[in-house]
Amino acid sequence: MGDAITSAQSNIQALRTQAQDLQLKASKAQEYIDQQQTRRDKLLAERDAYVKQNPSAAVLVTTSVAVEPSAAQEPSGCLFAAKSKTKSSTKTAAPPANAAAHPKLMQLNTQIADCDNLIGVWQKRLQEYTSMAEKLTNDANTLEQRGQTPPTNTQTPTTTTPSAVLRRTDIHAPPQNEVLDQGFTADAIHVRRSDQKITGNTIRDSILDTEYGKTHDLAQQAHRDAIQLIPADQFAAGELENLTISNNTIESTGKLQGIFGSDGVFRNLTIRDNVIATASDHKITLNGLVGTANHIENNRDASGQLLAVQLNPIRLGGNLATGNVWILSVSAADAQQYGYHPIITGADGVQHIHDARSTPQQRDRVNGDVNLTDFPLGEYKQQLRSMTIAELLAQDSTLDTAVNAWLVRIVGVLPGSPNIAARIEQTRAAYLAQREIAISALAAHSADLQNFFIQALAKWMAEQSK
Structure with missing residues (x-):
């Protein structure tokens, strides 16, 4: 009976977690709706200004009409787009007689209609996410109200699929x-918010001794983490700060990494008095540790020896066919906020701190690494929120060729990815259709494309600052 109650409680928690995930998706959908509404308002104002200067073009204006969510069409190339089973019999209407004289206006009409449709698309998803979250919450409440105890003749399943991540x-x-x-199967804890404490825990990599762990050879997988730091917008120098990770014990006979942060900016971290007993080379590894108040002290292995701490530069855009982009130093204006300052280590000294934050990196032997110095990181983050693909293409005449070459190479980088053809098609479609939105908003259409332009903007700004 105790196992049955535990199983019911686990089911309730799983339902609530799924509901919370969907609520987060709903919040993101509302954010995308707001972005498209802002974009549409900007385009409408631009079109009004054009017509004011060109009165004869007024007859070409098509009215912006709200698209009902049920009638909205998923963008071509989107992974959500449905396959049409029949060919449309609708013929494309001939353009107005004077359309050729006003290509700018015709383009604005198309972009405004695209915004109207995308608002409908995201409203539909918002409704779906909200409805599903409400249903899951109600299901969890119903289970809870039933007292969580199943009938005595109910048999509780003895096997479950392991979670990818235990805690977010x-x-x-x-x-x-x-x-x-x-x-x-992946990570024990994902730290995703600032101002948090992860203290006094024992993390045991128990899955290694199970049939699942042995079948999937999890002991030898090198990219599993006990505690991973993942800021929002991690590939665009997203930030986590004011974190305390202390007095934790991490145990694994495999290559489980201890405390790990590969992408993002980390500030005001306290990592102390942890015991990490694993077979990984990465007990404590952080890319992008900045600021003057980082405290790393008295972290040891099972035998009591101080752990090596690996510090690397900030990385932008991940690593997908264009290589890595590293920031070795920032501009003088950013030095206080984003500079690589000494780490507070107490009585430990610094011999165990391998500080490579300003050391040129050469990780990608195929595509090469780009190492940037005196980089204006604060300005860069502002540009990510305002610069569009179209604006960056206008500034860099070689960029369009680079994008198309990358789209060819990316197939070789992701051969085992599920839905690879649809993923590439989605990226191509987004590149053509989403040129008027900020780079920071591209993830709604293609995360791969956003990461490419995160790097492209950094490289261009580095050239401009020379």
Whole structure:
């Protein structure tokens, strides 16, 4: 009976977690709706100004009409787009007689209609996410009201699929003084918000001894983490700060990494008094640790030896066919906020701190790495929120060729990715259709394309600052 109650409680928690995930998706959908409405208002104002200067073009204006969510069409190339089973019999209407004289206006008409449709698309998804979240929450409440105890003749399944991640701190409370020994396939804890504490926990990589762990050879997988730091917009120098990770014990006979942050900017971190006993080379590894108040002290292995701490530069855009882009130093204006300052280590000294934050990196032997110095990171983050693909293409005459070459290479980089053909098609479609939105908003249409332009903007700004 105890196992049955535990199973019911687990089901309730799983339902609530799924509901929270959908609520997050709903919030993101509302954000995309707001972005498209802002874009549409800007385009409408631009079109009004054009007609004011060219009165004869007024007859070409097509009215902006709200698209009902049920009638909205997923963009061509989008992974959500449905396949049409029949060919449309609708003929394309001939353009107005004087359309050729006003290509700018015709383009604005198309872009405004695209905004109207995308608003409908995201409103439909918002409705779906909200409805599903409400249903899951109601299901969880119903289970809870039933007292969580199944009938005595109910048999509880003895096997479950292990979770990829045990805890996400944007969904669950940061664990403190807990034993986390449930099986996980990827990471135990994802730290996704600032101002949090992960303290006093024991993390055991118990899945390695299970049939699942042995079948999938999880002991040898090198990119599993006990505690991973993942800021929002991680590939665009998203930030996490004011974190305390202390008095935790991490145990694994495999290559589980200890405390790891590969992408983003991390500031005001306290990592102390942890014991990390794993077979990984990465006990504590952080890319992008900045600022003057980072405290890393008294972290040891099972034998009591100080752990090596690896510090690397900020990385932008991940690594997808264009190589890595590293920031080795920032401009004088950014030095206080984003500079690589000494780490506070107390009585430990610094011999165990391998500080390579300003050391040129050569990781990608195929595409090469780009190492940037005196980089204006603060200005760059502002430009990400305002610069569009079209504006960057206008500034860099070689960029269009680079994008198309990258789209060819990316197939070789992601041969095992599910839906690779649709993913590439989605990226191509977004490149053609989404040139008037900010780079920071591209992820709604193609995360791959956004990462490419995160890097492209950084390279262009670095050239401009020379």
